[in-house]
Structure formats: structure tokens, C-alpha cells
Amino acid sequence: MATTFDATQLPVEAERKPSRAAGFLNSFLLRRLLKALFTAFVVITLTFFLIRLLPSNPIELFIQELMVQYSMPYHQARDQAAALFAIDLEKPLILQYFDYLGGLVRGDLGTSILSPGTPVTSFIKRFLPWTVFSVGLALMISFTSGVILGLLMAYRRESLLDHILTVLASVLSAIPNYILGILLIIWLGVRWGVVPVAQMRGSLSPGVQPGFTLAFFQDALFHAALPIAAYVLTTVGSWMLTMKSSTISVLEEDYVTVARAKGLKESRITTAYVGRNAALPLFTLLAISIGFVVGGSVLIETIFQYQGIGYVLLQAVNRRDYVVMQGVFLIITLSVIFANFFADMLYSWLDPRIKFGAAE
Amino acid sequence: MSQADDAFVHHESIFEKPPLSLRNVHIMYKSRKGAVNAVRGVDLDLRAGESLSLIGESGSGKTTLGLGIVRLLVKTAKVTQGEIIYRRDGLEMDVGQLDAQQLREFRWRECSMVFQSALNSFNPVLRIWNQMYDTAKAHGWSDRRAVREHVLNLLRFVQLDAERVIDAYPHELSGGMRQRVLIAMSLLLDPQVLILDEPTTALDILTQRTIIDLLRRLKDEQRLTMLFISHDLAIAAELADRIATMYAGKIVEIGSADDIFYRPRHPYTLGLIRAVPKVIGEFEDLVSILGSPPDLVDLPSGCKFHPRCPFATERCRREEPDLEQVGQDHAAACWHWQAVEEEVADHPLHQSLPAQTIVYSGE
């Protein structure tokens, strides 16, 4: 018997997958938050113990400093140090740890060991904005230009421009940022003398007051220019290459052919059909790179004498100021966690196929 | 908009010049192994209001030809010879000569195409509505409310829950639904010609059935000129007024659906018909064509079908036949079509043509 079907008896297809329920969203947010807290806790604990494994300790280093600088005998230096620092390094580590945790819960990050009386939060308030400003701006510049250049490379595949940019991108992304920073100083500042490196030290020129003034922004940009250049140049290459390969595969998607078949304008196809889909995977990398760039700021800020949080961290490490180190690491951890969270939200907002939270 | 050009649509098709004429079209792919001769001199008229089905095994150049018509071939492909003439309202143009802007206007407005892979035909990050509106706007129709109303009507025509589907993302729709949305979208600008490339191939059998019914309704109600590409003769028989058989980049037989089905004159068409199971259970009738399609880089001499042809003679190995008249509005490219005629007379092919019935070779 031949099988026949009568289409009129078939129901009209109406089913649609369930939409995102608000309750689900909430429970997902909660899960996400708990996970973030747990991550933060683990990192805090690890940093606490790891930094104390560094050879020597702040008191020893300070005593040695006094002995070398002022030719003090050991016992005199030690007495002076003990009088200066109201910290008991003899206290069992585990108790110090619980003290620290207790402080954190109360929002107290402690006070600097070596600048007694200065709370760590005031360091953070003073120096973090500069890092956020320079790193954030650099990341935006790098991401945007990487996406545009990568798109261009994919569209002009195998052209001279593509070859030049590919080589450039590969070389740039292979150079560590501190090396590039040193090269910038040597070439731009010293050899060619085109950039007044000495004046660009610090995060603001003396006398410039923070505020919503043009002079302030100009000066801030002037001082951040070299660190930003170093971040951008060392990260833009990988954005370019990732975007290029992503674009090449999107260009082969059927929906791009269909878009052409529909007679859409090339500009619309490039932005809404190719560009948007090709850039999607880059957003997941954005979070990771925020972490790297904040971490990378330690060396860059030291090289350029840019007074951001990385600069503070290196000072603290050199002098074993545990409390400041802890505080800065905490900030870095939180910024990475936040960046991850933000990137996930962004991604699920940009890609409707990713149900918020379904990625877990 | 869909019913606007009534006067135009109701012309008697016989008196009208064909909307689309292919003249000696050759298409070649560059590949590492050498030039792939995917389409080798196709002559074809698509008559106004007709539904012509292009059939042939996978790899015979059907998709290439379809993409060539709307000039969407990949960069490595080239139309090396021939012309594609498009006509409307007594005007005529060579699609191959259009500049970028004219081509953009020609696409979808004059000739739209439903692709083989409907599943991936939609931009995953845009709602159906945005993809529809993009299309309308690209052709200068930017009255949002009118477009939306029209889209809703089209979605209803393809039997979808229009209000819900229009604001859905592609991934929220099943394969069959996406295929219908694509068909609805292909009608958006009321094109004169619609090319459908294997619109049912990727779907399960039940969904295939509903799409075929939809296409038949489309053919009866909208009176479009359709080029329906398929490797499935049974589906072609249901939807086509005329059928063209393609082998190794050439049309080897063309005629009315009845002629092709009851009176095939090319051994390849005959093989295709015999390979269609007529009735489930009678497998002894099932004879598939031996061998495989030829290597399009290094084609056999003479008739390209001769290595697989039971009627082949020495002449077939030397000379390639051209299409010749074998009946009223029926042509075949075979030196020995009379032998095929005798064979068909001796062994009738069908008791009855499964006109409204499709028999599946699957489960």
C-alpha cells in the first residue's frame, strides 16, 4: 500500500520553545553570585598564604634598610622597627588569617604595614582609577581596532594588505608588553627623542586638578599615552587574528549567501550579518584579557612610572607590605570575576542562542 | 503587494516570452585537481507561470546552475560561456551584464531563491522580523507597518502561527518551520521567478510532506514561475509541469512531466524512474543505476553517460549527442532514444502514475 498523507489533518505548527522565565533568571543570578564569592574566597586564601611564603618579611627588610642606610646596629634597628609597626608577625599565621577574613567581612582591608595609619582602601581609591582608566581605554581601542582590522583582513583575504597585517599582528602579539614598553622608551624617548618620556611620568602633571575640565583630560591622556600604546600594541594582534579567522568562517555561512541573495546592501551584510556574528566569540575572550591586562599593568606601570594600582603592587611586593599586596590582589581578583560575569551577560545578550546561564 | 500584478500574472503562458532563458551556459570551478566542469552548455527556457523541475543525481550541477542564475557562485567558480536572459513586461536583460547595483535590485525582487540548507539560511542573531524587514528595506520598501502586515500574511499562508513566529529567533523554530519561513520570505517581494533548491531534502518525511503540499498550493495559487531543483523524481513528479534531467552538467532530457514519467527517451531518465520504488514491498522492481557519476574534472569521451549506459555502443564512446526532438515538446540527448522507446514499450514503467501520492524509499 502506498502511504499518503493529508496535510489538512496536520496541526499548524505553533510550538515555540519556552521563553526565558524570570524565576530561572533569578536562580541563575544567585548561583552565579555564589560561585563568584567562592572563587573570591579561594583566591583570597591562596594569596594570603602564598605572599607570606616570599623570602624575608617586611620587618626584616625594613631593619636591613635601616642598617644599610643609617649604619645602625641590628638591635637598634629592630627596636625602631618594633616601635614603628604595630604588627605582630609572631602571631600564628592561622590567627592572622582569621583576623584578615574578619576584617574583610566588615569591609576593612587593613592598614599598610610600611605606611602605618594609611588604610589600604585609600591606596586603592587613589591609584586604582588610573589603572581602570588606562587599561579600560586601551582595551576598548585594542578591541575595536582589532575587530575592524580583522574584518578587513578577512574581506581582503590573500591580498598584500592581509599579508602585511597578518605578519604585523603575529609579531606584535608575540612581544611581551614590558619589553615593548622598554622598546618604546628607548626608541621614542631616547633614540629619536620624539616623545618627552620624562614629562610623561606619573599619572598627572603637578598642579593639574582632577575634574571635568579639558585640561585635566588632556593631561590624563598625555600621561597615559605610553602605557596605553604598550597595552594596545601588544593585544591588538590577537584580536585581529581571532577576528580574521572568525570572519572567514562566518563568510562561508549560508545566511551570508542568503543575505546576498536577498539583495541586501553590502554595508548591512558586513555589519549585521558578518561582523556581528564573527565578533561574538571575541566577547568571551574579552573577560580573560581584562584579567591579563590588569595583571600586566604591574610591569607597564613600573616601566613608565605610571602611578596606578600595578605600580603600588610592585612597591608593596618589593617591601613585602603584605596587607597592601593582599588588598591589590583582592581588587585584581574581583575585577576578573566581575569582567567574566559582565562578558557572560554581554554574550548572552548579543547571542540569542545562548540562554542566560545555559552555558554552565 | 502579493496579488498586485494580476493582469500580468494571468497572461496565457504560451503566448508570453519565457521570463528566464539560459543560453549555452557553462560554469567551471577552479580546484586543486583542475577545472571542474560543473555546468556544460545548458539551454533552458523557464516559461511564464510554469513549474520546471530539474532533477539528477547529486553532483550533476543543479545547485551550481541555480546559483549561477542569481550570480551567487563562489569566487572560484566562473560562468565561462553563455548568457542568462531575464524578461519582464516585455523588457529583457542579460543577468551576466548587470552591475552591482542592478544585480542587487534583481535579486529577490525579480528572482528569489530558497536554498538547500534552510536550517542555516537565517542570521542566528536577528529575529525573523528583522530579517524580513532588512529584505524589504533593501528594496526600498520601508513602511514598517505595511511590511509587517504583509509578512504576517505570508507566514499565515505557509501555515505558521504568524504572530509568534515573526518575533522569534531562528533557533526557536524547528527545521520545517524555518523552511516555511524561508519560503514565506522568498515571496516577500512578489518575485516573478522562484528557484527552490532541494527544499525538502534536509527534512524528515512528515515535514517533507507538508512542505510539498505547501509548494503545490504555492504553484496553484500564486502562479509563480518556479525552478524546482531536486534529486527525487517522485517529488518532482508531484510539483512539476515539465521536468528536465541533468547529467554531468548537461540537460539530457526535457519534456512534460507525463512524457518524462511515461515516455522517457534517455537511458539515464529511465534509470532514475526505475530507481524509484513504486510500491513499498515490491523491491524486485527497484533497479538502481549502476556505477557512479563521472569525474567532472576528467570527463569520459563521447556521451558522458556511456560508462553506465546499458544501451551504449561504439558511437556513444566517440561522439556526444545533443538534445534532439523526440516528440511534441520533448527532447532527449541520446543516439539510441528509439531503443529506449522500444524498451519502455516492452516493459511498461507504471500501472499508474502516483500523481498525488508519494512513495518513500525510506522507512
Ligand SMILES: Nc1ncnc2c1ncn2[C@@H]1O[C@H](COP(=O)(O)OP(=O)(O)O)[C@@H](O)[C@H]1O
Ligand atoms: N566550491 C566548489 N569547488 C569545486 N567544485 C565544486 C564546488 N561546488 C561544487 N563543486 C562540484 O561541482 C559539481 C556540481 O555540484 P552541485 O552543483 O552542487 O551539484 P548538485 O546540486 O547537482 O548536487 C560537483 O561535482 C561538485 O563536486
Ligand code: SF4
Ligand atoms: S548516447 Fe549512448 S551512452 Fe549516451 S545515453 Fe544514449 S545510448 Fe547511452
Ligand SMILES: [Mg+2]
Ligand atoms: Mg545540490
